[in-house]
Amino acid sequence: MELSQVLLPSMGEGINEATLVKWLKKVGENVEKDEPLLEVSTDKVDTEIPSPASGIFLQAVASEGMTVEVNSTIAWIGPQGATIPKLTETTSGLQGMKRRSQDQVGQGTTQISAPTNSANIPKNAGHVPSLIARGGDFEELTLKRSSPLVRKMAFDYGIDLRRVIGTGANGRITKHDMDRFLASPGAFAEPVSAMNTFAVASDPLLAKVSTKVVDGKETLEGVPVKREKMSKMRRLIAEHMVESVRHSPHVTTTFEIDLNNVVLVRDKCKKAFADKYGFNLTFTHILIRAAVLAIQRHPIVNVSVDGDEILWKDQINVGCAVALGNEGGGGLIVPVIKNAQTLSLTDIALKLTDLATRARSKKLAADEVVGGTFSVTNPGGWGSIHSNPIINQPQVAMLGIGAIVKRPVVIDNDKIVVRPMMMASLTFDHRVIDGEGGAMWLATYKEILENWTEIPSL
């Protein structure tokens, strides 16, 4: 058994770092190769990282809550009592290790000068968050000219340095400025909950309210409140939503669609499909397939806006919002069915089932949640009949699907019949799509669904 360093693996293009959510193994425990070792969260996806080797989990270099760069050392696994090369715990300790790992991986680690014995594994190896954690939140928080010491303090207190006034050379934030800021009444709403308030409040995207402490209880407009810090995912969602509304003028238009034909077709092949694939063909599958067809006829809903230019795309990648529920730790994730224009109804059904299952068990690869060009959300599943989605940037439209409800409708010849009706709302970006464009897309969508004939290949 060899001593191995566990590096944070690459999780797909554009993902340079991840936050360590949880160690799934304890130091000292035995780990098998490919067994889940830790859980990480990126701004795209939460996922488990399997152990690259078998052995004893000797040392955790990164600790929970820390943001770590891809390819940096996060742990050591090896035989009991193996000597672990000491990280010098410098800011680049991890980067340094990264280079070593490239040079020396697979050759054992004997070349790494290891002056200490295993008894010297620092107790809090990795408990130097400011040293190891870089990127992500940390960099965001410390964008302003400041000093290493100030950056450590900012990271430690979760302070957005953009809020701190720098009085040093060229506006540099000094320790003195930081001390003053920390002492100011505005720095923390309440000392006890300082960290909580801060991490949330520190982001200018998310508005702050002012609370008062009355009789030792924090209150908002006289109502006692209890603070709780948002999870990373919650905060990211919050930020994305605020940002989206800020960026795009949202307009929503709604059509009522008769799903009679869809129900008939589905009923016909339902059983055979379930027998063959082991899951049900759902309305969602058909509704997505129909959306792809409508997009092909009105590709304006599949663009992005870049300044005063429009970016046309030759792929239709449909993001499908999947609520993670409590089981998945709450929150929302939008896995993407890529190149949906090339997929049959069955392909879409298979793909979506696979993505949704893995989303709920946090096994999505990070690049499975990026690159969407159009999104669908289906609050109808909970009984909502009409929704007003917020666009998933940088896309320009999102389809909201309402519950399918039987209603009396007037059809040809003024006859009243009972039909499975559904409200479909399209929220679109008025910068590029006018009311007419939105309505035309929905009209086409309605036409496709009301004349549905496509059956899944079996």
Added chain:
Amino acid sequence: MSTNTFDLVVIGSGPAGYVGAIRASQLGLKVALIEKFNHLGGTCLNVGCIPTKALLESAKTWDKLGHANEQGFEIGSPKFSWNKIMGRKDKIVDDQRKGLRFLMKKNKIETFEGHGRIAGKGKVSVTHSDGKVTSLETRNIMIATGSRVRELPFAKSNHKGIMTSDDVLFIQEVPKSMAIIGGGVVGVEFASLFGRFGCQVTVIEMAPQILPFEDEETAKELTRCLKKQNVIIETNTKLTSIQDKGSAGVEVMTEGNQPRIFEKVLVSIGREPVTDDIGLNTVGISTERGVIKVDLATYKTTIDGIYAVGDVIPTPMLAHTGSAEAYHCAEVIAGKKPHKVHYESNPSAVYTYPEVASIGQTEKQLKEKNISYKVGKFPFSPMAKAKIEDSTDGFVKILFEPKYNEILGVHIVHARATEMIAEFSLNKVLEGTLDEIAHTIHPHPTLSETIMEAAHAGLGGAVHL
């Protein structure tokens, strides 16, 4: 008279005064500089930093020559000419004086030779050696009159057996024996100088350690090394009397000891500000034991338009400190808004063998203030470059705060310590931490690698020990 009207009159041309004058002139002010001594440069250039360092360099060379045979040079037994050593020192001082003259001219600073006194707000008088007086009108005054040797009231210098540092810099030959009263910076430097040239030196220090303001370990290491340079160190020792007995030598009595005879006695018990005859009372500036109180953000005294910098104010009596203050003060006077002088990064430097350089707090101070700290220490002895340079004495000791690894104090003892401390000063100014020091690649082989190793040691990963 209008030609004698200035924006700024600087009194005193030491490292504080002349730097302030130059900076003010650069910023467009019309500047006059008054100096009572017949050379510019103050204590530092004439009887302080420069001549002492010149002599100490000769002691270093002498030391090296003593080891030359070991290194394969067959030079027999080397000899020195004290006269020429002093001549070299004088030449260096003289060159620098000329350089200063040139700088004054280049910066169009009008220099007045004579005793400057504040004669009221905006008024300075210069009394020349012939008794004539020149009156200057000025919008601002910068007091930079520096300091002078503090003497023992019962044993004033007679420039013969009992000397001050001013006298000893012109001593005709190396005495056989010398008592040095006071083991501060000046005392230990002269001890290391004369000791190496063969004088039997006894340093008499009242405090429990030499260099009382330096870290205890520094004093210990220096004491150890000085012993090998013919220097005996007596700490916790109180002087009771000194009597110059002419050709019989000087008799020195310390508490609880028999009287002892030394060829020479150097009294180096400190320095005092020169503020008694500069007209402070005409404008109502008060002093405390000679020291002028100022606002450390502007160097303003209690009187508008009058500033003070350098050895006359209650900051460390060091040339570079005075220069930094004066530079800053000139900018304030010129209406700029400079950043405050960064005293935490202010290094102290002692040019003994080995040298001592430090910034910040000592371990004792941290303990007294109840500040928690960690130590990163590394000796020079295992370092290749130290062996190559034949200077394995000393260490780098870094005291840092354990939360962010902010550096609280640095104590370097080594033949080249003073050249290495600036790295830490910069680190302090940039508000760096130990991590940046450890993370900085230092060239190999150098002595400065020891700094990196000490940082690694502090973080738990020194390599070369």
